[in-house]
Amino acid sequence: MLTLVPEEIEIYAQEHSAALPPLLAELTQATQEKFGGLAMMLSGQIEGQLLQTLAASIGAKRALEIGTFTGFSALMMAAALPDDGEIVTLELSSDHAALARSFFQRSPDGHKVRLIEGPALDSLKTLEGPFDLVFIDADKTGYLDYYEAALPMLSERGVIAVDNVLWSGYILDPKDDDGRAIAAFNDHIARDERITNVILTVRDGIMLIRRR
Numbered sequence: 295m296l297t298l299v300p301e302e303i304e305i306y307a308q309e310h311s312a313a314l315p316p317l318l319a320e321l322t323q324a325t326q327e328k329f330g331g332l333a334m335m336l337s338g339q340i341e342g343q344l345l346q347t348l349a350a351s352i353g354a355k356r357a358l359e360i361g362t363f364t365g366f367s368a369l370m371m372a373a374a375l376p377d378d379g380e381i382v383t384l385e386l387s388s389d390h391a392a393l394a395r396s397f398f399q400r401s402p403d404g405h406k407v408r409l410i411e412g413p414a415l416d417s418l419k420t421l422e423g424p425f426d427l428v429f430i431d432a433d434k435t436g437y438l439d440y441y442e443a444a445l446p447m448l449s450e451r452g453v454i455a456v457d458n459v460l461w462s463g464y465i466l467d468p469k470d471d472d473g474r475a476i477a478a479f480n481d482h483i484a485r486d487e488r489i490t491n492v493i494l495t496v497r498d499g500i501m502l503i504r505r506r
C-alpha cells in the first residue's frame with residue numbers, strides 16, 4: 295500500500311470513503327493478477343474518489359490523463375463527466391492499454407474514454423484543449439514537459455492534478471532519477487507565477503495546480 299500516513303489510518307479512511315464500483319474492484323484484481331507488483335501503480339480507491347470528486351466539483355466536461363496503466367483513474371474520472379463528456383488518456387505500453395481497453399468496453403462510462411497509445415509527449419502534440427481536468431501520472435522524468443504541454447490547454451476553471459509528488463517521503467533527499475525529477479518539478483511549480491498550487495499529503499502526495 296502506497297501511503298504516507300500510518301496504514302491503520304489509511305484503512306480507516308478507505309472504510310469511510312465511498313466504495314469502489316464492482317467493475318473497478320474487478321479491474322484492480324485483474325491488474326494484480328496480470329501485472330503483479332506493478333499493480334501498486336494503480337491510484338486506488340482514495341485517490342480515485344478524490345479525482346472523481348474534483349471532476350464533479352469543477353463540472354468538468356473534458357479531461358486529459360497522462361499515464362493510463364489499466365484504466366483505473368480514467369474510469370473514475372469518466373464517471374463524473376456528462377454523457378457527452380470525454381477523457382483522453384495516454385499510454386505507452388500496449389500491454390497496459392490492452393487490459394485498460396477491455397474494461398473501457400465493459401464500463402457504462404467507457405464511451406467517454408479515448409485511449410491514445412504511444413509516447414505521451416508525441417500524443418500531446420496532436421491534442422487541442424481546452425481540458426477542465428488534467429491528471430499527470432506517467433514517467434516521472436517527463437513531468438515537467440507534460441506540465442508545460444498541458445498548461446496552455448487548461449481551461450480557465452481547470453485543475454491539473456499531479457501524482458507521486460512526495461515520492462514516498464524520499465522527496466526530502468531523492469535517491470534516484472525519478473525522485474530528482476519530481477523534486478525539480480516541484481521547485482519549478484513553486485516558482486511559476488502563472489499558477490497557484492497546493493500539495494496534498496494524500497497517498498504518495500498529490501499536487502493540485504490552477505491558473506492564478
Ligand SMILES: C[S@@+](CC[C@H](N)C(=O)[O-])C[C@H]1O[C@@H](n2cnc3c(N)ncnc32)[C@H](O)[C@@H]1O
Pocket residue numbers: 335336337338360361362363364365366367368384385386387390412413414415431432433436
Ligand atoms: C503510475 S501508472 C498510471 C496509473 C493510472 N493513472 C492509475 O491511476 O491507475 C504510469 C503509466 O504511465 C505509462 N507511461 C510511462 N512512460 C510513458 C510515456 N512516455 N508515455 C505514455 N505513458 C507512459 C506506464 O506504462 C504506466 O502504465
